[in-house]
Amino acid sequence: MAYHRYDAVVVGAGGAGLMAAIQMAGKANVAVVSKLYPPRSHTGAAQGGISAALGNVEEDHPQWHMFDTVKGGDYLVDQDAASVLAHEAIDAVLELEHMGLPFNRTPDGRIDQRRFGGHTRNYGEGPVRRACYAADRTGHMIIQTLYQQGIKHQLNFFDEHHLLDILFTDDGECCGVVTLEIKTGEIHVIHAKAVLIATGGFGRVFKVTSNAMAGTGDGVALAYRHGVPLMDMEFYQFHPTGIYKLGILLSEAARGEGGIVRNGEGEAFAARYAPTLKDLAPRDMMSRFIHQEIREGRGVDGKDYVLLDLTHLPPELIDAKLPDITDFARTYLGVEPKTEGVPIQPTAHYAMGGLPTDIEGRVIRDRNATVIPGFYSAGESACVSVHGANRLGTNSLVDLVVFGRRAGKHMLRHIQDVQFRPLPEDPEFTARAELANLLSRKSGERAADIRSAMQEVMMDKVSVVRDEPGLVEAQRSVRELRQAYASVAIQDHGTTYNTELLEAHELGCMLDCAESIVAGALARTESRGAHFRSDYEKRDDKNWLAHTLVYKTSGGLDIDKKPVTITEFEPKERKY
Amino acid sequence: MEVTLRIKRYNPDQDVKPAFKEYKVEVEGTDRVLDALNQIKWYQDGTLTYRRSCAHGVCGSDAMRINGRNRLACKILMQELGKKVTLEPLIGFTVVKDLVVDMDKFFDSYKSVKPYLIADDPVGVGERRQSPEQREAFEDTTKCILCAACTTACPVTWTSDEFVGPAAIVNAHRFIFDSRDQAAGERLRILNTRSGVWRCRTIFNCTDACPRGIEVTRAIEQVKRALLFEQA
Ligand SMILES: Cc1cc2nc3c(=O)[nH]c(=O)nc-3n(C[C@H](O)[C@H](O)[C@H](O)COP(=O)(O)OP(=O)(O)OC[C@H]3O[C@@H](n4cnc5c(N)ncnc54)[C@H](O)[C@@H]3O)c2cc1C
Ligand code: SF4
Ligand code: FES
Numbered sequence: 001m002a003y004h005r006y007d008a009v010v011v012g013a014g015g016a017g018l019m020a021a022i023q024m025a026g027k028a029n030v031a032v033v034s035k036l037y038p039p040r041s042h043t044g045a046a047q048g049g050i051s052a053a054l055g056n057v058e059e060d061h062p063q064w065h066m067f068d069t070v071k072g073g074d075y076l077v078d079q080d081a082a083s084v085l086a087h088e089a090i091d092a093v094l095e096l097e098h099m100g101l102p103f104n105r106t107p108d109g110r111i112d113q114r115r116f117g118g119h120t121r122n123y124g125e126g127p128v129r130r131a132c133y134a135a136d137r138t139g140h141m142i143i144q145t146l147y148q149q150g151i152k153h154q155l156n157f158f159d160e161h162h163l164l165d166i167l168f169t170d171d172g173e174c175c176g177v178v179t180l181e182i183k184t185g186e187i188h189v190i191h192a193k194a195v196l197i198a199t200g201g202f203g204r205v206f207k208v209t210s211n212a213m214a215g216t217g218d219g220v221a222l223a224y225r226h227g228v229p230l231m232d233m234e235f236y237q238f239h240p241t242g243i244y245k246l247g248i249l250l251s252e253a254a255r256g257e258g259g260i261v262r263n264g265e266g267e268a269f270a271a272r273y274a275p276t277l278k279d280l281a282p283r284d285m286m287s288r289f290i291h292q293e294i295r296e297g298r299g300v301d302g303k304d305y306v307l308l309d310l311t312h313l314p315p316e317l318i319d320a321k322l323p324d325i326t327d328f329a330r331t332y333l334g335v336e337p338k339t340e341g342v343p344i345q346p347t348a349h350y351a352m353g354g355l356p357t358d359i360e361g362r363v364i365r366d367r368n369a370t371v372i373p374g375f376y377s378a379g380e381s382a383c384v385s386v387h388g389a390n391r392l393g394t395n396s397l398v399d400l401v402v403f404g405r406r407a408g409k410h411m412l413r414h415i416q417d418v419q420f421r422p423l424p425e426d427p428e429f430t431a432r433a434e435l436a437n438l439l440s441r442k443s444g445e446r447a448a449d450i451r452s453a454m455q456e457v458m459m460d461k462v463s464v465v466r467d468e469p470g471l472v473e474a475q476r477s478v479r480e481l482r483q484a485y486a487s488v489a490i491q492d493h494g495t496t497y498n499t500e501l502l503e504a505h506e507l508g509c510m511l512d513c514a515e516s517i518v519a520g521a522l523a524r525t526e527s528r529g530a531h532f533r534s535d536y537e538k539r540d541d542k543n544w545l546a547h548t549l550v551y552k553t554s555g556g557l558d559i560d561k562k563p564v565t566i567t568e569f570e571p572k573e574r575k576y
Numbered sequence: 577m578e579v580t581l582r583i584k585r586y587n588p589d590q591d592v593k594p595a596f597k598e599y600k601v602e603v604e605g606t607d608r609v610l611d612a613l614n615q616i617k618w619y620q621d622g623t624l625t626y627r628r629s630c631a632h633g634v635c636g637s638d639a640m641r642i643n644g645r646n647r648l649a650c651k652i653l654m655q656e657l658g659k660k661v662t663l664e665p666l667i668g669f670t671v672v673k674d675l676v677v678d679m680d681k682f683f684d685s686y687k688s689v690k691p692y693l694i695a696d697d698p699v700g701v702g703e704r705r706q707s708p709e710q711r712e713a714f715e716d717t718t719k720c721i722l723c724a725a726c727t728t729a730c731p732v733t734w735t736s737d738e739f740v741g742p743a744a745i746v747n748a749h750r751f752i753f754d755s756r757d758q759a760a761g762e763r764l765r766i767l768n769t770r771s772g773v774w775r776c777r778t779i780f781n782c783t784d785a786c787p788r789g790i791e792v793t794r795a796i797e798q799v800k801r802a803l804l805f806e807q808a
Contacts, residue, residue, distance in 0.1 A: 037679065039722050040635040097703040100693025100756065102711060102718050109705030134718075140634065141718065148692035183672055212629040248632045328632060331651060332606070448618035491622035494589045497673040500622040 001428060002181075002188045006031040006156070007415040009177055009190045011163050011219055012198030013038035015139070015400035016379025016407075018146035020196050020361075023408030025153035028415055031190055033158040033179055035214060035502075038147045042200055042212040043400065046139020047251035047325060049116060049131030050096075050397035052089035056110045057129045062086040064121060065130060067569060069395060072118040072282050073352075073388020074529035074539065075571035076232070076547065076564055081359050081384045083567065085395070085402055092401040093132050101145040103134050104321075114321075115256040118282040118392040118576070127280055131394045136251050136324045142397060161188065162502050164431035166195060166222050166375075167424060172365075174375035175421045178431040182502065185495030189427050193418055194374045194411040197223060197355060197363075198404065201380040202513040204506075206348035207452075207459035210242055210249035219381050220354055221509035224516065228363060228372065229549035231383040231562065232353035233513070234520030234531045237391055238464050240286035242347020244305045246332055250325045250344060252393040255279045257321055259310045261290065262341060263298040268309075277576040284390040284530040285576065287346040291464045300343065307341030346464055352391055352530065353520070354383040356549065356562070361407025367549065367562040374414065374421075378407040385547065389529020438504050444489030447504045450481050454507075454514055462518055467535045471522045478514050485511060515557070516550040523548060523559050541571050578602055579654060581612060583624065584664040585674050594671065596662075605655030609642060609663070613649060626675040633787055636723035639666060640675050646725040646785040666728035682724045685740040689748035689766055694759035704756050714753040717746045717795050719788040726782035726792050738771040742782040742792045745773055749795040752802060764803050773800050 006029045010021045013034035024030045034041065053060040066086035070077045097103060097111060104112040113129040121128040134141040150157070161179040164187070169175050176191040199219030203211025224230050240261065241250045255261070260268045260279050273289045274281035281289075294304050310318060310326070315338050318326055326337045335342050355377040356364050363375040363382075379400045386399055457477045461470035485508060492500040526540035527533050546561040578600055586594035599616045610628055617624045626649070627637040633651040641664040642652055654661075669677035695704075720743065727733055727741035748767055752760040767773045773796055782792040 036629055036635070036637070037683070037722075040629050040637050042630065042635070044721070045630050045632075045634050094703055098699050100695075100751075100754070102714070102754070103703075105706055105708045105711055107708065109707050109710075111703050137634075137719070140721070144718070144720075145693075151687055152690075152692040183678075212635065213631055214629045246632075324634070331633070331653075332608075334606075446619075492625075494587060494623070496587065496589050497625050497676050499625050500617070 002186060003191065004031065004188060005191045005420070007192065008194040008196070008411050009033060009192040010196045010198060011177060012200060012379065012381070013157070014041035014198060014200050014379060015043035015142050015146060015397065016404035017196065017198035018150055019401050019404030020198065020378055020408030020411065021155050022146065022149050022153060023405055024412050025155055028412055031156045031158055032150070033161045033163060033177065033190070035160060035162045035182070037159050038150065038157065039143050041143055042215055044140045044143040045212065046142070046397055047136040047249065048253035048256065049114060049133035049138050049394045050093060050142070051116065051119060051130045051394040052093040052132055052398065053086065053130060054090060054093065054111060054113065054132065056106060057113050059121065060128055060130055062090065064123060064128070065089065065119070067123050068119050069386060069392060070388070070569045071124070071574060072392040073390055074574055075545065076385065076388035076528060078385050078565040079567040079569065080565050081386045084359050085386045085398055088402045089398045092398065092405060096142065096145060096401065099145050099149050101134065101141050103132055114253060115280060116393040117252050117255065117280045117286070118277070119394070127277065131256065133253065135320070136253055136322050139397065162505070163199065163218055163222065164434070164505070166197070166226060167427050168226055169421045169424065173373040173421050175423055176427065178428045182497055185498060187428050187431065189423070191420065191423055193415040193420055194376060196361070196376040196378060196407055196411060197381050198377065198379045199381045201351045202510060203348045205454065205458050205510050205514045205517065206463065207455040208242060208245065208247040208345065209348040210239060210247050211348065216506035216510050217513040218506060218509045219377070221512035223355055223363070224512055224552050227551065228365060229356060229551045229560070230353060230516045231356035231547050231549055232385060232520065233516040233550055234524050234548065235352035235389050235529055236348065236517060237283055237350040237352060237530045238287040238346040239283055239349035240290055240346050241308050241344045243328060243332060244343035244345050247347040248328050248332060249347065249349065250308055250328065250342065252283070254308060254310060254322055254325060257317060258313050259308055261286070261344070262307045262309050263293045264300040264302070264306070265298055269293055274576040281576045282390055282392060287464050288532060290346055305343045305345045308344045309341045310337045311339055311341070348463065350391055350396060351380055352383065352385070352387040352389065354381050356547070357382045357384055359384065359406065360410040361403055362410065367560055374418070376407045376411055378404045389531060434505070435501065438488065438490060438501060439493050441487065441489035444487040445484045447488050447490065447507050450484050450488065451507050451510070454478065454481050454511065458514055462521055465532050465534050466521055467533060468522070471518055475518045475522065478511060478518060482511050482515070519550050519557050519559060520548045545571060577605065579612070580660045581616065582660065582662045583674070586671050587623070587673050603654045605653065607654045609649040609652050609654065609657070609661070610638060612654060625673045634721060636721035639723040639725040640664065641666060646729045648723065648725070648787045651787050666724060668728045668734050679724065682727060682743065685744040686722065686747055688740060689744050689763055690759060691747040691751065693751060693754065693757055695756050696758065706755055710755040714750050716790050717750040719790055720746050720750070721788060723787060725785040725787060729781040729785035731779060731781065732775050732777060736775060739775040740767070740771050742796060745796050745799055746790060746792055749799055752799065761806070764799070764806055767799060768803055773803065
């Protein structure tokens with residue numbers, strides 16, 4: 001066992017983690033732990049853009065951005081947080097530019113901006129150009145730029161270290177983490193005054209997803225096991241345009257640049273459902289429109305997919321602004337988007353829910369927003385909540401930089417104010433016991449079977465459209481899979497780079513995420529944003545204008561509600 | 577269709593030296609090599625070890641030698657390869673286990689060229705201006721995902737421990753040609769040393785290997801020309 005002591009430890013080196021760590025660089029002793037080399041984080045896969053009301057190409061205001069965020073989230077957004085997001089986005093994007101991010105430019109050398117779903121001018125009048133971008137690899141540029149800054153500031157990277165446990169004192173303060181050094185199999189205990197969880201999302205819970213194989217919700221699940229509640233887990237976004245069967249994302253930027261989704265009859269059906277924004281209606285809606293077209297037999301050749309049509313766009317525009325995603329269509333489907341439609345279906349994309357935090361990134365433990373001292377989260381693992389029931393495109397990248405930055409700044413203040421708390425006795429006990437258990441059997445259940453059964457049932461019963469019988473079935477199924485997981489056996493019992501062991505560990509985390517998603521979805525007897533219940537088709541503000549909190553307890557699961565913060569925009573019906 | 581994967585295996589905990597092992601798997605032609613690897617790992621032999629994450633060619637985790645050429649396992653489809661496929665770790669770095677190589681040397685070279693914007697003038701209000709044409713000058717080299725396919729395809733890096741390698745030069749190029757950066761001279765000096773660009777023999781293996789379609793050799797040539805111009 002190796003012991004380290006740092007003022008702060010950041011777990012996760014995606015956009016959120018790196019942004020936080022950079023705030024503390026040079027001012028405190030910070031460790032950055034990541035199971036992947038930082039530039040391999042899934043932030044690098046983000047394509048379309050990062051929104052900020054710069055107004056570089058047409059009139060725009062942070063207040064409009066805030067409104068769109070609130071409405072896009074079906075009014076479940078905490079409006080104090082949305083205001084921070086929209087106003088600080090401008091500064092955050094400029095900071096990225098100053099760090100060297102190569103944004104696309106306007107002819108006069110400013111940051112160029114494009115359209116994106118749900119972003120409008122003057123409170124819903126029509127689309128606005130708000131998304132700053134770098135071709136269709138905006139996330140790649142963000143992760144590269146932040147990693148470059150990390151090198152410049154000589155951050156202490158613990159690359160290829162896998163988080164196994166989060167440490168709390170008896171009185172509930174966070175005091176460190178336990179990691180496994182993947183290359184050697186050695187356990188490390190990192191003692192710290194402040195811990196940030198920025199481990200990203202958990203799309204791998206579903207069968208068809210745009211998320212990386214590393215997107216297994218580790219940090220979220222490990223905190224949940226310590227009694228920290230998870231908020232709004234039932235709100236999981238399905239992005240309308242994933243490559244058929246593979247789930248690889250074709251960015252909304254494709255529609256922002258003029259692409260159209262067509263059904264099997266060639267009809268641009270979005271106009272029928274959303275007359276004003278058409279194909280740029282928010283994602284939850286577009287995914288439901290596609291679902292309905294397919295269910296009513298208007299998929300292509302009666303199958304379960306429709307087409308993303310870019311054939312009317314100028315080929316030069318495709319090459320200049322959508323080079324990567326058109327390349328994905330060529331590589332993985334053998335389809336040439338300049339001349340044919342690309343088969344698409346909704347793909348599991350983004351977790352609106354996660355660890356509940358305040359606007360400083362501090363994780364809270366209950367409906368009264370009681371802070372857990374020393375414990376922070378930012379990025380997709382966190383739920384501030386700025387995305388409410390449905391995130392708008394480009395708002396995750398804004399979330400990472402705005403709230404990653406705020407969390408980092410707050411951690412810096414916190415560590416100056418407090419002393420190190422003593423570690424619990426035998427701090428690596430739980431982590432060691434868990435690994436020992438996974439390594440204890442020569443034969444037993446196969447992790448891959450459990451994983452694919454979970455992914456199937458989550459896709460089938462807990463995706464775009466849900467109902468009680470389906471959710472009950474999913475709940476039972478996840479419980480059974482959890483029992484099976486208790487006797488999982490793996491073949492690799494070595495210490496060097498044992499990825500089979502880590503995959504099994506990740507599966508345990510995914511089962512926790514799945515369990516809490518289903519629990520939230522069953523409890524919420526209404527339809528709002530990405531959570532659509534065919535047995536409760538209406539939004540129910542009287543009973544459900546509230547966040548859900550799911551707790552893991554010794555006796556099972558507890559569910560509580562937390563009020564939504566409403567400052568400026570009263571809930572209204574959501575039409576586009 | 578059934579294919580045979582011949583995979584070079586090595587586990588330092590138990591093996592004295594690497595050896596090939598064969599696996600038969602049922603795949604679709606449109607499956608990625610990564611899908612075939614996953615099938616083996618999940619259903620035949622859990623000890624098989626490789627890196628992966630994004631599964632669509634953007635994170636740079638899974639560069640390896642596929643039938644003798646450096647490729648990303650997630651970007652090559654089985655139908656491109658025939659019935660017998662040989663997979664080996666990248667050449668030139670220490671093998672950690674099976675297809676996983678030690679990347680420390682690679683990242684050290686990368687860091688040695690100061691791969692971050694250096695511009696110390698105070699910035700005014702708003703963004704630094706840069707015209708679309710100025711941006712175009714380094715667009716190609718911004719695409720790098722640090723997969724190491726180019727560096728480990730270069731015969732010079734196989735024989736010399738010192739050469740920084742194509743990937744580091746690509747990332748230096750990204751800043752040298754960025755109109756906002758002020759440290760081109762510093763980076764050019766680094767690349768003018770014994771371990772720098774002059775070791776390049778213009779063999780083009782790097783350009784062939786790059787999964788992002790970066791014209792690596794061209795970028796290296798541009799750096800060489802910048803050096804000659806500076807010295808003249
Ligand atoms: C294909 C795609 C396209 C997208 N496009 C856009 C877009 O255009 N605009 C937008 O706003 N949003 C977009 N999103 C969403 C956005 O990219 C993500 O939500 C965001 O990047 C998540 O960032 P993060 O920092 O929270 O986590 P990530 O970038 O996912 O990073 C997670 C980090 O945690 C580490 N980690 C995880 N588990 C462990 C563990 N057990 N131990 C140690 N380390 C661990 C990983 O190594 C990694 O460094 C897109 C998402 C996808 C999938
Ligand atoms: S230049 Fe290409 S091959 Fe080389 S590291 Fe970058 S992406 Fe990989
Ligand atoms: S897994 Fe990311 S590049 Fe292949």
